Amino acid sequence: MKIGVPKEVKPGEGRVAMLPVQAADLVEARHEVLVQSTAGSASSVSDQDYANAGAQMMASGQEIYAAADLIIKVKEIMPTEYDFLRPEHVIFTNVHGAANREQIDKMLEVGLTAIAAEETHQYGSPNSALAGEVGAFEGLRLVFAPHGGSGRHFLNHYGAPAAEALVIGLGGVGQGALRTLLKLGVSVKAFDIDVGARRRTLMQWEDSPLQVFDISELGDHLASADVIYNCVLWPKDRDDHLIFRKDLAKLSRTSVLVDISCDPAGAIETSRATTWDEPVYVEEGIRHFCVDNIPGAVPVTASAGYARDLFDNIKLIAELGALDACRQNDYLAKGLTCCAGELILAEAGRFQNRPYTPVEEFLKRASA
Ligand SMILES: NC(=O)c1ccc[n+]([C@@H]2O[C@H](COP(=O)([O-])OP(=O)(O)OC[C@H]3O[C@@H](n4cnc5c(N)ncnc54)[C@H](O)[C@@H]3O)[C@@H](O)[C@H]2O)c1
Missing domain, CATH: 3.40.50.720 (NAD(P)-binding Rossmann-like Domain)
Structure with missing residues (x-):
């Protein structure tokens, strides 16, 4: 799978969702890792460090979104990223969907699959x-x-x-x-x-x-x-x-x-x-x-914890695809936010007063 790591665009956000150590592991497992240039700089990681780990560096976020199937991020999708989204994308990031109706609207309109990382921590968020x-x-x-x-x-x-x-x-x-x-x-x-x-x-x-x-x-x-x-x-x-x-x-x-x-x-x-x-x-x-x-x-410290915590699930999604990975890991399934234009995250549905499909029902139907 092609796994993309764009640079965060939210103001004051210096974290990066994947460090070279995890990139090297994924490359070893025959995945392609694409990292936006300077994505790791606030976390004390250089482009050369990623390149040494076998990642391919790209100049812009737009290129990352165009080339990658699985997008790994820290914060929600920002409006400047909306035009880069494609239906084939699996986005794994802190979606905070309930609070962000506009982002959910965009994801449903595009028809992509999103998994809210904040829902998937078995032992609480490392940050x-x-x-x-x-x-x-x-x-x-x-x-x-x-x-x-x-x-x-x-x-x-x-x-x-x-x-x-x-x-x-x-x-x-x-x-x-x-x-x-x-x-x-x-x-x-x-x-x-x-x-x-x-x-x-x-x-x-x-x-x-x-x-x-x-x-x-x-x-x-x-x-x-x-x-x-x-x-x-x-x-x-x-x-x-x-x-x-x-x-x-x-x-x-x-x-x-x-x-x-x-x-x-x-x-x-x-x-x-x-x-x-x-x-x-x-x-x-x-x-x-x-x-x-x-x-x-404190991106140097926070990225180390966040990237490590996400890694097992990134690997699972890369190997099985988003839906089978959710079937295998209940914590990952808890974060399934939307897929193919359907809202799944109950919290977002309830908070925004709009229909949603409970995750168990969606995963059962999607496999039928
Ligand atoms: N601003 C940030 O950058 C940032 C970063 C991480 C987490 N958070 C947010 O911080 C919050 C707390 O996260 P956490 O990981 O500590 O959660 P947690 O579930 O570990 O802890 C929440 C605590 O609140 C208590 N609680 C629940 N309802 C209460 C009530 N009515 N009155 C008093 N206490 C009550 C619970 O008993 C529990 O001890 C979450 O909303 C999370 O999203 C924000």
């Missing part, structure tokens, strides 16, 4: 912890006075009050945020709905300045926070929120909401995704940081 670690760091920066923050240092000095951080959601992202905050000595109040997550967190950080609460207690702690991190994975079909627009009146005017989850219509009603080019906006007088590709800021 979740990075998003928490880097997002936490960025949130602390926004507490500094020149950025509109409270001007409290994140450590206790001279008896002055230190900054107070809330972390909501204690899964992969939340644990990453705690790692940055608690290792720096920041005082944290953490919240989760799940008693298991709360207990695990308390055990792991027992000697740290950490208090852990059930989510029902969040409202009592909003007013004193300098920075609030949202790390909850919010179900796309929920129409309520943890922090509603009206709740922002309770917050200090110098506080900042760092919505690492930044789900559309998610836990924070007023959040909308931003990019590293313009990461912060103000709503109801409160700063919101909602970059939806935070690990893109």
